[in-house]
Amino acid sequence: MAFCPNCEAEYRAGITACPDCNIELVSELTPETSVHDKSDAEPVKLRSFRNSAEAEMVSEMLEQNGIRSFVEGGEFAIIPSSFSQEVVVMVDERDFARAVELYEAFFNSESAPSAEEKTDNQ
Ligand SMILES: [Zn+2]
Numbered sequence: 001m002a003f004c005p006n007c008e009a010e011y012r013a014g015i016t017a018c019p020d021c022n023i024e025l026v027s028e029l030t031p032e033t034s035v036h037d038k039s040d041a042e043p044v045k046l047r048s049f050r051n052s053a054e055a056e057m058v059s060e061m062l063e064q065n066g067i068r069s070f071v072e073g074g075e076f077a078i079i080p081s082s083f084s085q086e087v088v089v090m091v092d093e094r095d096f097a098r099a100v101e102l103y104e105a106f107f108n109s110e111s112a113p114s115a116e117e118k119t120d121n122q
Helices: 052-064 093-109 112-117
Strands: 044-050 068-071 086-091
Touching: 044 052, 044 068, 044 093, 052 068, 052 086, 052 093, 086 093
Parallel strands: none
Antiparallel strands: 044 086, 068 086
16 A cells, blocks of 8 residues: 555555655655655754744745745644644755745844844943
8 A cells, every 4th residue: 555645645556656746655654754845855943933823924934935844833743742832843954044044034024022132232
């Protein structure tokens, strides 16, 4: 038995690729293999958040800029035991440097609360 890691369709043995998604099948669906778009790069942790709304906002912003990203943890938990309290934005390792730049630019322009603690008042 083989499964498509993208659409999770089941195929019988002998079939090696999903005709709908055009990607290689896996022998079993695990949280690892069912993560979308993991074909040739590892996802890496960009940053963790305390709530999924904020993490989702960042992930959406990154995707709008062409960064492959997804949210893990919170209500999206695929490994509930290890990330129960933490919501993590994961990005493709090839996009990591750009994701950090975008993230910082995004929060600098959005009046981040911590920016007011600057001590350059002389
Ligand atoms: Zn498929």
